Amino acid sequence: MSNKEITSIQPDKFWVCPECDLLLNRCAIPDKHEAHCSRCGSTLISSKHHSIEWTLALAIAGLILFFPANLFPILTLKTLGLSQSETIFSSVKALYDSNLLMVAALVLMAAIIIPLMKILLMLYLSTCLLLHKPAPMLAWAMRSYQQLDSWGMLEIYMLGILVSIVKLIDVADVTPGVGLYSLTGLIIATLLSSTQLDPHRFWRRIEQLEKR
Amino acid sequence: MQHSALTQGIIICHRCAKTAGIQQDGETCPRCGTRLHRRKLHSVAYTWALLLASMIMLIPANILPIMTFKALGKGDPATIMQGVLQLVDHGLLGIALVVLTASIIIPLLKIIGLIILLLTVQLGWTTNMRQKMLMYHFVEWIGRWSMLDIFVVAILGAIVQLGSLASVTGNTGATAFAVSVILTMLAANCFDTRLIWDKHLEKIGYADHVGR
């Protein structure tokens, strides 16, 4: 291309691969289809069917499950007539009691605060987008959601629970509680929510609403 | 011919993927408010700095004990590796392998992977580009799973609280390990994969107008 063409390029007519910067012609992607970069193979667009409805439903499910997952015991250990229960918050407190303040804060963030914030942000976003309702801070909410995404670590916490159960198996009797079942549901809702989320559609909608 | 968007005067928001003209470099994205840059700022230097810091933290993380398991008043603080060996002694090979992978093998693979990617940019190794992208995505995805051992310490610390009968406390090695994991996650976030493709284009003679 010559320099003249360069200045006349309309940015909105193209896709740019965020991973390798390849310039691609924009085309329509039907629902349930994906577009991959022809050079580096990264997923450019992954268009989901009813993305907004799904993320709203999953955010509601997540919010409902969040409370039993945090309030009821996840595991109960019984041995010689003694018993001890564990919730996510009590594991944070155990680190605090071991004088590991930074690690306690980290677990508090990764296993309680960030998963809750992700659910609330998604609830707010998908409700406003579904109702086509211009609302304050939509772009902020989406940006924060994307920034927090990889710092919520409930599924890793779950693997930690499994490792702990196996470690204790010949020492004591460990029984799962209501918290564990709720936590499993919460993790499934969170994981499904991130696979059903179509960021391009969300950003386009946010842009339309903010222009009004 | 493969055009890099930047050589055509187009830049992309790294948060919401909106395209913009090069004249908007340094301004905020009109859609999400993130500051636009041609490439992530000081990507190579920041990635090296965070990576080196995490490598340094990995030394105390492996030398210092991360957890003390006391039964009937007996039990010494154990390092990550001693914890794995204890599991092997108890015949729990599967779980020993899971902990070994998450706590020792993954951190090493992440460091090696990021070093290869950084050297790719700095020394212009432009072979196996797609494999390098896969490697980056692997490093980015796998990083958080190293938090497993931290969660295990937290969960055991909360549930094994039976006074003088049995107790688990966390030790300072856990802080060093958690910091090291966070630093490698940040290092992976700072790395800009487009730089390896810029090098690739430079090698095959296209990127004459890629400005820094």
Ligand SMILES: [Zn+2]
């Ligand atoms: Zn690409």
Ligand SMILES: [Zn+2]
């Ligand atoms: Zn943006």
